[in-house]
Amino acid sequence: MNAPxxxxxxxxxxxxxxxxxxxxxxxxxxxxxxxxxxxRRALATREDAEDATTEVFMKVRDxxxxxxxxxxxTSWLYKVAANxxxxxxxxxxIRQDKETEDLETLPLEHPDAxxxxxxxxxxxxxxxxxxxxxxxxxxxxxxxxxxxxDMSYDEIADALxxxxxxxxxxxxxxxxxxxxxxxxxxxxxxxxxx
Amino acid sequence: MSSPPQTxxxxxxxxxxxxxxxxxxxxxxxxxxxxxxVSAHTQECGTCRTLLRALERESRLLTRAMLEEEEPLPxxxxxxxxxxxxxxxxxxxxxxxxxxxxxxxxxxxxxxxVQSHLQDAGFGGTNLLGLLIFQGAFWKGWQSMISxxxxxxxxxxxxxxxxxxRRWFRRGMLAALLVTGxxxxxxxxxNAAAIETRKGESIEIAKSETVKGDLLLTGNxxxxxxxxxxxxxxxxxxxxxxxxxxxxxxxxxQTVRVPGIIDxxxxxxxxxxxxxGSVGRNVMTWSQTFxxxxxxxxxxxVLTFCQTFGLEGKVGGDVTLFDQTTRxxxxxxxxxxxxxxxxxxxxxxxxxxPIKFEGETEPRVEDGAKLQAGAINFTKHSSKDRNENLxxxxxxxxxxxxSFILYGxxxxxxxxxxxxxxxxxxxxxxxxxxxGVLAGISLPFAAGLVCxxxxxxxxxxxxxxxxxxxxxSGQIVFGGLIGRWILxxxxxxxxxxxxMALGMGIIGVVVPILHQIPVAEFLxxxxxxxxxxxxxxxxxxxxxxxTPSVPVPPPLAA
Numbered sequence: 001m002n003a004p005x006x007x008x009x010x011x012x013x014x015x016x017x018x019x020x021x022x023x024x025x026x027x028x029x030x031x032x033x034x035x036x037x038x039x040r041r042a043l044a045t046r047e048d049a050e051d052a053t054t055e056v057f058m059k060v061r062d063x064x065x066x067x068x069x070x071x072x073x074t075s076w077l078y079k080v081a082a083n084x085x086x087x088x089x090x091x092x093x094i095r096q097d098k099e100t101e102d103l104e105t106l107p108l109e110h111p112d113a114x115x116x117x118x119x120x121x122x123x124x125x126x127x128x129x130x131x132x133x134x135x136x137x138x139x140x141x142x143x144x145x146x147x148x149x150d151m152s153y154d155e156i157a158d159a160l161x162x163x164x165x166x167x168x169x170x171x172x173x174x175x176x177x178x179x180x181x182x183x184x185x186x187x188x189x190x191x192x193x194x
Numbered sequence: 195m196s197s198p199p200q201t202x203x204x205x206x207x208x209x210x211x212x213x214x215x216x217x218x219x220x221x222x223x224x225x226x227x228x229x230x231x232v233s234a235h236t237q238e239c240g241t242c243r244t245l246l247r248a249l250e251r252e253s254r255l256l257t258r259a260m261l262e263e264e265e266p267l268p269x270x271x272x273x274x275x276x277x278x279x280x281x282x283x284x285x286x287x288x289x290x291x292x293x294x295x296x297x298x299x300x301x302x303x304x305x306x307x308v309q310s311h312l313q314d315a316g317f318g319g320t321n322l323l324g325l326l327i328f329q330g331a332f333w334k335g336w337q338s339m340i341s342x343x344x345x346x347x348x349x350x351x352x353x354x355x356x357x358x359x360r361r362w363f364r365r366g367m368l369a370a371l372l373v374t375g376x377x378x379x380x381x382x383x384x385n386a387a388a389i390e391t392r393k394g395e396s397i398e399i400a401k402s403e404t405v406k407g408d409l410l411l412t413g414n415x416x417x418x419x420x421x422x423x424x425x426x427x428x429x430x431x432x433x434x435x436x437x438x439x440x441x442x443x444x445x446x447x448q449t450v451r452v453p454g455i456i457d458x459x460x461x462x463x464x465x466x467x468x469x470x471g472s473v474g475r476n477v478m479t480w481s482q483t484f485x486x487x488x489x490x491x492x493x494x495x496v497l498t499f500c501q502t503f504g505l506e507g508k509v510g511g512d513v514t515l516f517d518q519t520t521r522x523x524x525x526x527x528x529x530x531x532x533x534x535x536x537x538x539x540x541x542x543x544x545x546x547x548p549i550k551f552e553g554e555t556e557p558r559v560e561d562g563a564k565l566q567a568g569a570i571n572f573t574k575h576s577s578k579d580r581n582e583n584l585x586x587x588x589x590x591x592x593x594x595x596x597s598f599i600l601y602g603x604x605x606x607x608x609x610x611x612x613x614x615x616x617x618x619x620x621x622x623x624x625x626x627x628x629x630g631v632l633a634g635i636s637l638p639f640a641a642g643l644v645c646x647x648x649x650x651x652x653x654x655x656x657x658x659x660x661x662x663x664x665x666x667s668g669q670i671v672f673g674g675l676i677g678r679w680i681l682x683x684x685x686x687x688x689x690x691x692x693x694m695a696l697g698m699g700i701i702g703v704v705v706p707i708l709h710q711i712p713v714a715e716f717l718x719x720x721x722x723x724x725x726x727x728x729x730x731x732x733x734x735x736x737x738x739x740x741t742p743s744v745p746v747p748p749p750l751a752a
Binding site (some may be wrong): 010032033036037040041046050053054083111114117120121125127128129132140143144146147148153168169171172179 | 213214216217218220222223241244245248251252253255257258259260261262263265267268613614
């Protein structure tokens with residue numbers, strides 16, 4: 001698990017399920033920062049992320065009895081957060097359905113590895129974050145689910161509502177768009193090597 | 195991975211893997227055979243190996259960029275726990291503070307001045323509640339009550355400190371500390387009082403002996419010939435006070451005789467009480483026979499619940515009587531308010547204040563009796579009247595109980611979950627009664643304050659209305675709790691209604707029984723209302739605390 005503060009607290013979960021408010025507080029204290037950062041990466045503004053964090057924990061509280069304690073709590077938590085953020089974006093009509101159509105048309109290319117290496121070498125984390133903010137929502141969400149929440153392809157497919165077979169395509173396309181944003185040109189994304 | 199594009203791309207010298215395939219290999223999404231192929235290829239092909247490394251680095255860069263905490267957490271999220279605790283602390287502190295201030299203000303503003311005026315005017319203050327609560331050996335005066343307020347304040351401060359630092363305490367430890375603190379606080383008065391205890395078949399305080407401090411005596415026969423500079427708590431068969439007690443006498447015995455001097459009060463639960471001596475302050479007694487002998491004097495007021503009371507001596511204040519038969523031959527420097535079957539005022543009697551008598555037979559007043567305020571104000575209560583009154587009372591109780599059951603039925607039907615929560619919450623007796631008492635006192639005060647401060651009258655009135663609704667609904671909750679005790683828990687709405695109706699029925703039977711005992715009905719209702727009120731307040735608090743407007747989710751419902 002990549003996200004911080006994800007040590008499982010099965011005892012606290014069990015107590016929270018039994019109605020122990022102290023345990024609920026412990027869970028919140030443990031996981032709220034990670035969920036806020038997840039929402040911050042997935043949504044456009046800090047304010048949206050704050051509200052979403054609140055709402056995610058509301059949902060978690062109501063659905064805690066549905067949680068299968070044999071599975072990692074963090075995975076379930078991120079799944080709830082992902083669904084919530086994605087629903088939020090859909091409700092705001094930010095999601096672009098036409099993106100689905102493009103999935104089949106990803107060109108099979110072999111980009112210039114050295115150029116890619118140089119790009120990665122030059123860019124800072126801050127620049128990557130700025131580039132992420134500039135991505136279309138599906139691309140950004142896919143990268144967040146995979147590289148922040150460490151979700152499996154099945155979970156990503158479920159969260160984004162795409163077929164599992166196309167999760168890799170979505171991710172690769174998202175990487176291309178990120179490179180474009182970082183580079184300011186389509187050179188790398190289009191593939192320079194022949 | 196089932197069928198993502200996996201076509202190889204033609205390079206200069208050999209076919210290279212496409213980026214999609216390398217990514218899927220990197221992310222362990224290829225089946226074993228394909229992964230082995232890709233692995234073998236990247237061993238041989240430097241270009242594809244470089245791309246694999248680049249993609250891997252890109253993944254790491256992405257993860258690192260997203261995990262970095264470049265901006266602080268929003269304050270409302272970071273500080274939720276602290277703020278929630280602070281809010282809770284302030285609620286509790288406010289409630290405790292208001293309750294303590296309310297009690298103290300109530301006393302200093304109303305009770306103390308009235309008492310003082312009454313005392314100045316020569317009235318001893320014969321109000322039953324006043325005698326029970328604000329005077330005498332029960333509370334040892336308001337000095338003790340002020341101490342109580344101080345102790346309450348200490349508990350509040352201590353409790354608040356514990357709440358503030360509760361993150362360092364485990365819950366059990368916190369509870370233990372609170373209990374220890376409260377026990378310590380309760381022990382304080384007894385330590386300060388330094389009660390000396392004496393037990394035995396026969397106990398005698400010799401004439402030459404002087405006991406400093408309070409004294410607890412238990413024995414078959416107790417004789418105090420000497421001096422006790424403090425209060426005496428005496429329990430035995432025969433008790434005689436020939437000497438001098440500078441404080442109060444609280445006693446339970448077959449026969450108590452006081453030829454000596456008591457500077458304070460007498461509170462007696464006895465069969466026979468005879469006072470040939472002197473009592474400086476008040477006398478309150480539950481007894482079969484009480485006689486204030488001709489030489490006996492009582493400095494202030496008298497309150498009696500007796501079968502026979504003979505007042506032959508002198509009383510310096512008012513007299514309140516709930517006796518079957520009363521005979522007055524002595525003097526009373528105050529008023530007489532008597533209820534019973536018979537009142538006789540002999541010719542030697544002298545009463546300065548007005549006399550009221552409610553009874554079955556007209557009081558007998560002998561010629562020569564000096565009644566300075568004129569004739570006795572007599573109200574006749576015949577057996578028939580009493581029966582009618584009783585019938586009326588029972589009918590009233592029946593209607594009252596029925597209307598409560600109906601009210602409860604509607605409330606449970608309209609708000610089944612809330613009602614269920616309230617019944618469940620009421621099972622937590624300590625918290626319910628405690629919060630009921632505190633919130634029951636503080637809410638009207640808070641509402642009053644709101645009326646005169648910034649929010650205005652409507653909110654204050656709303657607060658008072660809410661208080662009234664909760665007070666009345668509290669009885670329903672207590673009824674439901676009794677039903678649960680008897681029939682067990684249920685989630686069914688009509689099951690809850692049935693249990694509530696059963697409980698209310700039981701309350702309806704108990705209240706008329708307690709009606710026969712002075713104060714008992716009032717105290718019972720007080721406990722019932724506080725209990726139910728507290729249970730509702732707890733549920734309301736939990737509901738309010740988990741409303742979505744709160745920045746982050748509050749505690750789970752218990």
